[in-house]
Amino acid sequence: MDMKTAQLLRDQIEVERKRNAPPEGFPDLPPIPAGRYTDPAFHALEKREIFDKAWLYAGSGWEIPNAGDYKSFDNFNRGPVLIIRGKDMKIRAFYNTCQHRGATITREPCGHAGSRLKCQFHSWTYDLEGKLVGIPGPWDFSPDMDKSKHNLKPVRCEMWGEHIFINLSPDGPDLETYLGPVWSDFEWASRLRPSNRRSRVMACNWRVAIEAFIEVYHITTIHPTTVSSTIDYRGTVSTFFPHGHSRMIVPNTPSNYKAPPDEMPGDWDGGRALRGESNVSYHVFPNLLTPAGPSGYILMEFWPHDHNHTEIVTWIVEPDWGEGEPPADYFTRAEYFDVVLDEDTWNMEHIQHSLLSPSFAGPKCSYHEKRIYYLEQHVDHLLGDLVPEHLRVAPLLADRIVNTACAV
Ligand code: FES
Numbered sequence: 206m207d208m209k210t211a212q213l214l215r216d217q218i219e220v221e222r223k224r225n226a227p228p229e230g231f232p233d234l235p236p237i238p239a240g241r242y243t244d245p246a247f248h249a250l251e252k253r254e255i256f257d258k259a260w261l262y263a264g265s266g267w268e269i270p271n272a273g274d275y276k277s278f279d280n281f282n283r284g285p286v287l288i289i290r291g292k293d294m295k296i297r298a299f300y301n302t303c304q305h306r307g308a309t310i311t312r313e314p315c316g317h318a319g320s321r322l323k324c325q326f327h328s329w330t331y332d333l334e335g336k337l338v339g340i341p342g343p344w345d346f347s348p349d350m351d352k353s354k355h356n357l358k359p360v361r362c363e364m365w366g367e368h369i370f371i372n373l374s375p376d377g378p379d380l381e382t383y384l385g386p387v388w389s390d391f392e393w394a395s396r397l398r399p400s401n402r403r404s405r406v407m408a409c410n411w412r413v414a415i416e417a418f419i420e421v422y423h424i425t426t427i428h429p430t431t432v433s434s435t436i437d438y439r440g441t442v443s444t445f446f447p448h449g450h451s452r453m454i455v456p457n458t459p460s461n462y463k464a465p466p467d468e469m470p471g472d473w474d475g476g477r478a479l480r481g482e483s484n485v486s487y488h489v490f491p492n493l494l495t496p497a498g499p500s501g502y503i504l505m506e507f508w509p510h511d512h513n514h515t516e517i518v519t520w521i522v523e524p525d526w527g528e529g530e531p532p533a534d535y536f537t538r539a540e541y542f543d544v545v546l547d548e549d550t551w552n553m554e555h556i557q558h559s560l561l562s563p564s565f566a567g568p569k570c571s572y573h574e575k576r577i578y579y580l581e582q583h584v585d586h587l588l589g590d591l592v593p594e595h596l597r598v599a600p601l602l603a604d605r606i607v608n609t610a611c612a613v
């Protein structure tokens with residue numbers, strides 16, 4: 206984030222704090238049809254048209270530092286994926302499906318393959334670039350068999366700093382184009398190192414889960430002794446970017462305010478400077494959130510298991526600590542965030558249940574909650590005419606999407 210953007214956001218925080226009504230011309234957002242969160246058929250469409258086609262966060266290079274290190278990835282029930290670092294240190298992704306009889310090549314969540322990947326069923330072997338290089342008992346296969354047709358099937362894989370993203374679709378924009386303004390606005394944080402992975406599965410739709418984190422209207426009720434004392438929701442500034450992404454800045458309360466240093470260290474940009482004064486977070490569509498922490502951020506992944514079960518994975522992302530275990534205060538941060546997450550999640554299953562009530566038209570979003578409406582609107586943008594008429598969300602925020610980070 207450049208300094209101009211940081212100053213623009215500071216100024217807008219003051220505008221937001223002072224207003225006593227939504228800005229002139231902001232629409233009265235209609236209820237979001239509740240069936241969007243409860244209908245298995247709607248969710249099947251989302252899996253096919255969104256999760257099979259979007260760039261999805263798949264981990265970080267910190268997890269596989271050496272050539273031959275791999276992790277396997279199967280969070281979205283669409284075929285297991287293997288992510289491996291090659292001899293050239295490049296990270297690649299493949300479907301973790303052996304081209305012999307379809308076994309998963311490796312069943313461990315992570316490990317070291319050495320110089321070859323060996324399938325755990327009949328030991329077909331592949332090099333680290335996915336090329337089939339060894340078939341035991343070759344005399345039983347036809348001499349006409351073209352081995353090159355049985356290489357591992359690649360999955361698109363690109364890096365944003367140290368973060369790995371994959372995309373099951375061969376079509377669509379590259380990662381930098383997809384992330385748009387987020388790519389550079391949040392660039393300072395892209396090489397920080399994740400630790401303290403935690404996971405929990407909630408009995409609710411993935412958007413019920415995410416939408417609890419893209420507004421802070423709830424903090425005085427849900428987080429009276431935690432988050433509420435650290436940020437002032439009245440000053441919230443939200444920005445919509447293309448491809449469904451959004452940014453939210455919430456100013457810190459005076460007791461939590463840290464002025465940026467008079468002399469900015471050389472690697473500080475506006476985003477790092479602003480962090481002491483406010484909580485800067487992004488929603489990377491579809492399923493990644495980055496609420497800020499004291500010197501880094503919390504990375505949150507949301508993985509739909511089905512229409513009403515969602516896995517929430519959290520990481521504490523902070524400066525690299527070098528060898529050995531992360532510093533003790535990173536664990537302290539993880540424990541604190543667990544308390545916050547308990548507060549946020551205790552309502553989710555009840556909301557999911559309550560959304561089934563025939564009495565309820567659907568969530569009614571205020572101006573402050575407009576990121577929720579934007580998320581829903583973008584879902585419909587991708588599903589198009591596939592959305593049944595009674596579940597549609599009108600694109601009322603379409604003319605508020607900006608192509609630059611330096612806008613609100
Ligand atoms: S299924 Fe992989 S070697 Fe047979």
Ligand SMILES: [Fe+2]
Nearest residue numbers: 417427428549
């Ligand atoms: Fe919360």
